């Protein structure tokens with residue numbers, strides 16, 4: 001079994017359930033989503049494509065030249081310049097007017113100021129995903145299994161004895177769509193390894209199911225301990241997102257994220273507009289729909305299934321005019337607040353339990369307050385005025401109580417108090433959750449799992465902070481970056497034999 005097989009195998013080995021989207025179980029009360037499909041999150045995400053900053057690349061210790069080559073490799077297949085219509089252009093011009101400068105035009109680069117970023121949607125509106133990168137694959141040496149869920153990684157202990165004996169990954173147990181169990185093994189004596197890319201929720205979960213995790217937690221679930229590693233599942237973060245819906249007197253285009261304001265205080269401003277209408281979903285706010293758990297009218301802990309069901313009913317009964325408008329959102333960089341992940345049970349089809357501790361660190365809250373402040377100024381800007389009712393001040397938008405699932409909280413009237421409260425009460429996710437198998441804690445800088453052999457984790461679970469304003473470009477880049485590094489190391493090793 002060649003390296004190519006394993007590299008792609010676990011990167012792309014995906015389950016297709018009834019829906020490619022699975023809601024996740026979270027202690028914070030913010031409803032989250034997880035992709036369960038070939039291509040992962042890129043199959044259902046908002047499509048914005050943007051690189052990490054050179055500073056981020058230096059901090060992580062990556063080779064800048066190979067990073068840039070790898071971004072270009074990804075971009076040749078999945079990244080496009082988005083069309084800029086009136087509403088997104090007004091957000092862009094509003095950002096410029098309120099001083100999120102300079103204006104950097106269209107670029108994939110992460111630079112301070114306002115820019116138009118890339119999109120994985122092409123000019124015809126067709127989505128391109130991580131699975132499209134398979135066009136680079138050598139189909140003679142690769143096997144791709146769909147509807148296959150890895151239940152655990154198998155280990156043997158090498159026979160060197162003494163303190164040098166370490167568990168060595170040598171195969172996986174997986175089940176197909178009929179629930180039949182299969183095993184796949186690495187070729188004996190080869191340098192092959194298993195590469196896990198099950199994402200920030202899946203990778204720490206799979207390591208734990210395979211016996212790598214905090215021993216006491218594994219024993220609670222009757223899992224045999226291969227390695228007592230309490231840091232698996234620690235350092236989980238999700239970048240909190242808060243948004244304001246701005247009803248518009250003028251028609252707006254349907255748009256996902258196209259523009260971003262990268263501020264110098266750690267808040268990123270983006271926007272999406274229009275009604276997402278189709279015959280199955282009926283009236284829908286798209287990426288802000290309560291149907292996917294995006295619901296900010298109640299504080300997180302009160303977002304019960306019943307409350308969400310009511311919000312969906314209300315949304316579907318809204319008049320078409322209520323969808324004329326858009327959401328201007330801010331999310332924070334980092335974040336600094338950290339949480340953890342633990343197993344709910346031993347079924348990899350089910351989600352682990354995650355706590356993200358949104359805004360636990362006051363610096364995260366401060367970034368949110370400044371971000372919302374900037375959004376308020378954008379809404380009041382001259383550039384944005386065609387898309388806002390004159391008689392609706394920002395305070396009214398924050399407190400809008402109309403029979404609508406958007407915006408919030410009637411209680412807060414004191415603005416200086418309410419922005420912090422607004423951040424906490426209206427927090428949603430932008431789905432950039434990461435951590436759980438962080439570099440330096442669970443994997444080394446070559447993404448090898450510490451304490452065992454022949455096992456790497458390469459995906460968003462290894463990040464200490466979310467890269468750039470949106471992570472998917474860097475997750476895809478990292479797959480190619482590490483693939484090239486591993487192959488090069490093998491070639492060098494062969495030549496020096």
Ligand SMILES: Cc1cc2nc3c(=O)[nH]c(=O)nc-3n(C[C@H](O)[C@H](O)[C@H](O)COP(=O)(O)OP(=O)(O)OC[C@H]3O[C@@H](n4cnc5c(N)ncnc54)[C@H](O)[C@@H]3O)c2cc1C
Pocket residue numbers: 011012013014015033034035036037038039040041042044045046047048049050148149150151197198199200202203206257348430431432433459460461470471472473475
């Ligand atoms: C709704 C949504 C909107 C988003 N919008 C954007 C955006 O606009 N721009 C952006 O840059 N990012 C966006 N993101 C984030 C981005 O998509 C993710 O950061 C990225 O996909 C993470 O990649 P990953 O490989 O770490 O994990 P994932 O994409 O989650 O991939 C993990 C894969 O592993 C598979 N898997 C898990 N467990 C197992 C198992 N036991 N056996 C076999 N396979 C398994 C899953 O099926 C999945 O295919 C969004 C995400 C979501 C969910």
